[in-house]
Structure formats: C-alpha cells, structure tokens
Amino acid sequence: MKIKIKLLHETAKVPFKHHDTDACFDCVATEMEELHFGYVRSKPMVVKYKLGIAFDLPAGVWIDLRPRSSVYKTGLSLSNGCGVGDESYTGEYMAMFYNIHTELPNYKLGDSVCQIRFVGVKEPVTGFEIVDELRTTTRGAGGFGSTDK
Numbered sequence: 789m790k791i792k793i794k795l796l797h798e799t800a801k802v803p804f805k806h807h808d809t810d811a812c813f814d815c816v817a818t819e820m821e822e823l824h825f826g827y828v829r830s831k832p833m834v835v836k837y838k839l840g841i842a843f844d845l846p847a848g849v850w851i852d853l854r855p856r857s858s859v860y861k862t863g864l865s866l867s868n869g870c871g872v873g874d875e876s877y878t879g880e881y882m883a884m885f886y887n888i889h890t891e892l893p894n895y896k897l898g899d900s901v902c903q904i905r906f907v908g909v910k911e912p913v914t915g916f917e918i919v920d921e922l923r924t925t926t927r928g929a930g931g932f933g934s935t936d937k
Contacts, residue, residue, distance in 0.1 A: 789909060792844035793916040796880050799897075800840030802916050803904055812854060812903035813913075815839045815881070820897055832887055835864060835894055837901045839881045843873070844922040845906075850874055852905040853883060863889035866902065873904070876925040 793802060796818075803813035818840030822832030843851065851873030855866040864885035873881060883902040887894065895901045906913045 789846075789911045789913050790915050790917045791846075791849075791906065791913055792919045792922065794842045794844075794919055794922050795840060796842055797838070797840030802918070803841070812905045814856065814900040815841070815853075815883070815902050815904055817883075817895060817897050817899055817901045820895075834867065835885045835887055837883045837885070837895065839883065839902075842878055842880050842922055844878060844919065845873075845875045846909075847875065849906055849908045851881075852907055853881065854903050854905065856900060856903055861892065862894055863887050863892035864894060878922045878925055 795802070799816075799818045801816045803815050805813055816839065817837040819838040821836040821838075823834040823836065825833050845851070851871075853866075853871035853873060855864075859866070862885075865888050867884040867886050871883070881904070885894075885901075
C-alpha cells in the first residue's frame with residue numbers, strides 16, 4: 789500500500805525506513821521554532837519542529853507520531869508522548885517537544901526528529917505517492933487541540 793503525501797517545504801523529505809523490518813518511518817525537520825512562554829531561560833521551554841509533509845490517508849487509517857529511540861541524547865521529550873494524526877487531518881505534521889534537559893543538544897534542521905507509524909492499515913505501507921493536492925476534508929489543517937477549543 790502506498791500513502792499519498794504532499795511535500796510542503798523545499799527541504800521536505802519523504803519519510804523513510806533504515807531497514808525493511810522497521811516498524812516506523814523516520815521524519816526530518818524542515819523548520820524549527822523555539823517557544824519561551826514569557827520568562828527568561830537560556831533555552832526554550834518548547835521546541836516545535838515542522839516536518840514539511842501532509843498526508844491523504846485512506847479510510848480507517850491514522851498516524852501515530854512517536855519519538856525516536858535516540859531522543860535520550862537530546863534534552864527533549866515529545867510533548868504528548870504519542871501524537872495522533874486522524875484520517876481527516878490534511879495539514880502539516882509537526883512534532884512539539886518539551887525542552888527538559890537544557891544542557892543537552894536539541895535536534896537540528898535536517899535531522900530525523902520523530903517517527904510515524906500507520907495504524908489501521910490492512911496491508912503494510914510500502915512507500916508513498918507524492919501528490920500536488922490533498923482531498924478536502926471537514927477538519928483540514930485543524931490540529932493540536934482544534935476540535936475542543
């Protein structure tokens with residue numbers, strides 16, 4: 789099964805596996821934003837990484853966005869532990885991390901910062917079909933708590 793993907797940034801990369809037997813696909817950071825929340829710290833409290841990708845998921849399929857096992861080498865912790873990308877979400881995927889250990893380095897642009905797993909698939913995801921447009925859904929790009937404002 790191939791999943792439709794739209795590349796949203798000039799440096800966006802199609803998610804990839806290092807080994808055919810990997811359970812998840814690595815995702816690369818295209819943009820980074822540091823969020824300080826109004827008080828002085830030498831490093832930001834939250835770091836947002838944009839992945840530069842959006843998906844058109846088949847019916848009944850959703851995405852688990854997970855930290856990489858190497859996250860322990862950074863001072864970061866994925867803010868919601870495991871993010872969920874619903875079937876109807878067609879906006880850009882991002883990973884939000886708490887910066888909890890400020891002496892360790894954060895990920896840099898171009899690094900693999902998280903991984904995604906496709907859940908609810910009836911057959912394994914073997915790759916991606918790059919498309920210029922995604923279907924229109926009622927949810928669209930509304931993410932990060934947009935359904936319970």
